[in-house]
Amino acid sequence: MQLPPRHQLQHFKTLSLQRIFVLMMGSKTGSRVDLWSEIIAEEEGGGGRQSLQQQQQQPIYQRRRRQKTPQNQITSQDANLKQLELKDKDIRVSFGGGGRATKRVSWNRSLSTRGRISIAVAACVDNQPQQKQARKRGKPPVPKGKAVQPPNFEKEKQYFEEVDAFELLEESPSPKSSSTWATGNETDAVVIPHMSSRLEKWLIAKKLNYSCEPSSTLSKILETPTMPPLGPMSGNDFNIVDVITPEKAVFETNSKLHSVHSRIRSYLPSKGVLERNSLAQKSSSMFVGHEGCEDIEGAVKKLSLASTSSLSDHDYVDPVTALLAVCGQSVPSTLLEVFSKYCEPENIVKVGEGTYGEAFKAGNTVCKIVPIDGDLLVNGEVQKRSEELLEEVILSRTLNNLRSHDADFDNSCTTFIETLDLRVCQGPYDPSLVKAWEYWDEKHGSENDHPKEFPEKQCYVVFVLQHGGKDLESFVLSNFDEAQSLLVQVTAGLAVAEAAYEFEHRDLHWGNILLRRNESATVQFILEGKKMIFRTSGLLISIIDFTLSRINTGQDILFLDLTSDPYLFKGPKGDRQAETYRKMKEVTEDFWEGSFPKTNVLWLLYLVDILLLKKSFDRSSKNERDMRSFKKRLSKYNSAKEAIVSDPFFSNLLVV
Numbered sequence: 001m002q003l004p005p006r007h008q009l010q011h012f013k014t015l016s017l018q019r020i021f022v023l024m025m026g027s028k029t030g031s032r033v034d035l036w037s038e039i040i041a042e043e044e045g046g047g048g049r050q051s052l053q054q055q056q057q058q059p060i061y062q063r064r065r066r067q068k069t070p071q072n073q074i075t076s077q078d079a080n081l082k083q084l085e086l087k088d089k090d091i092r093v094s095f096g097g098g099g100r101a102t103k104r105v106s107w108n109r110s111l112s113t114r115g116r117i118s119i120a121v122a123a124c125v126d127n128q129p130q131q132k133q134a135r136k137r138g139k140p141p142v143p144k145g146k147a148v149q150p151p152n153f154e155k156e157k158q159y160f161e162e163v164d165a166f167e168l169l170e171e172s173p174s175p176k177s178s179s180t181w182a183t184g185n186e187t188d189a190v191v192i193p194h195m196s197s198r199l200e201k202w203l204i205a206k207k208l209n210y211s212c213e214p215s216s217t218l219s220k221i222l223e224t225p226t227m228p229p230l231g232p233m234s235g236n237d238f239n240i241v242d243v244i245t246p247e248k249a250v251f252e253t254n255s256k257l258h259s260v261h262s263r264i265r266s267y268l269p270s271k272g273v274l275e276r277n278s279l280a281q282k283s284s285s286m287f288v289g290h291e292g293c294e295d296i297e298g299a300v301k302k303l304s305l306a307s308t309s310s311l312s313d314h315d316y317v318d319p320v321t322a323l324l325a326v327c328g329q330s331v332p333s334t335l336l337e338v339f340s341k342y343c344e345p346e347n348i349v350k351v352g353e354g355t356y357g358e359a360f361k362a363g364n365t366v367c368k369i370v371p372i373d374g375d376l377l378v379n380g381e382v383q384k385r386s387e388e389l390l391e392e393v394i395l396s397r398t399l400n401n402l403r404s405h406d407a408d409f410d411n412s413c414t415t416f417i418e419t420l421d422l423r424v425c426q427g428p429y430d431p432s433l434v435k436a437w438e439y440w441d442e443k444h445g446s447e448n449d450h451p452k453e454f455p456e457k458q459c460y461v462v463f464v465l466q467h468g469g470k471d472l473e474s475f476v477l478s479n480f481d482e483a484q485s486l487l488v489q490v491t492a493g494l495a496v497a498e499a500a501y502e503f504e505h506r507d508l509h510w511g512n513i514l515l516r517r518n519e520s521a522t523v524q525f526i527l528e529g530k531k532m533i534f535r536t537s538g539l540l541i542s543i544i545d546f547t548l549s550r551i552n553t554g555q556d557i558l559f560l561d562l563t564s565d566p567y568l569f570k571g572p573k574g575d576r577q578a579e580t581y582r583k584m585k586e587v588t589e590d591f592w593e594g595s596f597p598k599t600n601v602l603w604l605l606y607l608v609d610i611l612l613l614k615k616s617f618d619r620s621s622k623n624e625r626d627m628r629s630f631k632k633r634l635s636k637y638n639s640a641k642e643a644i645v646s647d648p649f650f651s652n653l654l655v656v
């Protein structure tokens with residue numbers, strides 16, 4: 001293919017990737033016209049029919065792709081200014097004791113656009129070595145390994161004529177109207193987010209018992225078990241005296257922490273976890289102090305990315321050490337050591353891949369391997385840094401807490417994938433993993449680089465996760481009952497996490513919802529102390545991939561500043577996923593740190609569209625009408641919580 005003249009390249013950088021692709025490929029891209037694009041263009045008063053060039057655009061879902069901007073650099077100065085203005089208004093809730101402001105932790109990640117650009121574009125814009133031929137996967141609208149279904153244009157058109165026409169106000173707000181979406185989020189009167197019940201409880205507890213309790217971030221790290229890889233965690237036979245842990249070191253120096261002590265005891269794994277113990281010994285130096293509280297806070301600071309800048313060189317604990325400590329290790333393991341805890345090496349099977357991760361089934365678990373800290377570009381991306389992983393670990397573990405059925409907890413659910421263990425590894429891919437990788441490549445055609453390219457000293461984080469099943473993209477739903485079950489579980493799960501941690505997923509496309517069938521007829525949620533049990537139709541769902549998510553752990557607000565990822569918002573016009581990112585941008589007004597549960601609603605709206613348009617399952621016309629009515633009502637809600645407590649769409653599923 002002929003590349004465009006050099007002088008056009010700069011111009012190309014400012015265009016959406018899709019547009020670049022179209023410009024470069026010309027009519028070669030085929031003539032499929034995406035009806036969504038067309039309809040949206042009409043909705044936006046674009047003068048009816050799009051130009052031929054626009055018509056040639058077809059949605060290409062793409063992986064997020066890193067920009068080559070320095071870390072910490074936010075590309076939009078305006079956004080920075082706006083954030084500063086907002087900070088001046090002191091809109092953030094402080095959950096910390098003693099009036100200390102809640103730390104805000106932007107992951108400082110130089111962001112990446114969703115998906116990988118086409119080879120042609122990569123070659124001229126980024127001047128990167130040519131990658132493997134991009135294959136639609138994960139996020140693309142074309143199901144993996146399945147024949148492409150011809151789009152049902154008539155159906156799509158009819159659907160949008162019926163539904164979207166009068167939803168225009170909610171669905172396609174004018175960009176100039178900042179308050180179209182979230183009535184509670186006008187910039188002029190920024191609303192302090194409702195303090196979630198768990199945070200409230202924590203704050204009250206903290207006030208009542210103002211001692212030296214570790215900050216919640218540290219608490220989470222300390223409390224969340226690095227689970228024994230085999231067999232259930234047992235708190236009963238655990239004898240804290242046998243184990244030297246960071247926690248123990250803290251306790252020994254601070255007799256005021258008895259309540260925390262017993263709480264941690266109940267979470268800690270059995271004493272059989274030798275590796276954890278020895279590594280904890282080493283890492284305990286990070287936590288050991290001589291003056292109680294201050295040392296705990298010091299330890300928190302050392303683990304907090306937000307505060308590293310204020311630390312002296314003497315205080316600095318490098319993120320790898322912190323990551324090792326949080327994973328309960330003193331030294332990295334090998335990949336084989338980790339995998340062989342779950343299955344025989346020859347039984348390892350690759351089950352999926354993402355921009356950063358390679359997912360392998362090992363026994364009953366799925367282990368996701370994410371390379372870190374190396375200089376080698378992996379799948380065309382700069383590797384994540386350990387400090388970023390540290391944040392992701394905290395986020396995953398915080399969500400793990402929702403799984404507790406402890407009467408203490410006002411909010412609980414099992415909707416978010418369980419993180420069973422976390423490990424830092426080093427070394428090349430084991431031959432058994434390479435074999436599994438190659439087998440998957442032969443069958444599905446991997447978009448990722450061959451793992452044999454990793455150098456000898458490559459480091460990784462391995463997320464050992466509950467096996468969540470198949471993603472919605474490739475899962476075949478049988479009937480409307482299953483679709484309804486999916487919607488109720490996603491809505492209720494998001495509602496619970498909103499209530500507990502002001503959680504917003506912010507990237508809930510159909511590759512990030514896993515489904516599996518099982519025997520259980522019902523599933524339980526506790527939302528602000530109220531138990532809800534829903535019928536499942538034998539389907540259970542799990543939400544994965546919290547890379548873009550925002551959470552308030554009680555100590556930190558973890559979020560990804562998407563202002564530095566302009567490409568995320570430049571996806572194809574009319575593509576539901578791309579439109580959802582753009583709507584999120586409108587709702588948040590690029591203030592990504594803020595709490596905007598409406599973003600969860602946007603993804604629910606996306607899901608309803610996906611179910612109606614991209615998934616086929618047995619359904620009557622009444623079922624379709626019900627889903628459309630649900631969608632209309634949904635667009636009025638400002639949070640998943642509002643939807644789950646008030647919408648009649650779910651009432652026939654409610655058992656209690």
Ligand SMILES: Nc1ncnc2c1ncn2[C@@H]1O[C@H](COP(=O)(O)OP(=O)(O)OP(=O)(O)O)[C@@H](O)[C@H]1O
Nearest residue numbers: 352353354355356357359366465466467468469545
């Ligand atoms: N717990 C799990 N159970 C089953 N399959 C999983 C699990 N976790 C991941 N997968 C599979 O691996 C794929 C990649 O995982 P994931 O989306 O977490 O990777 P990623 O690198 O974060 O992706 P992204 O490209 O969105 O950044 C998923 O789409 C899914 O098919």
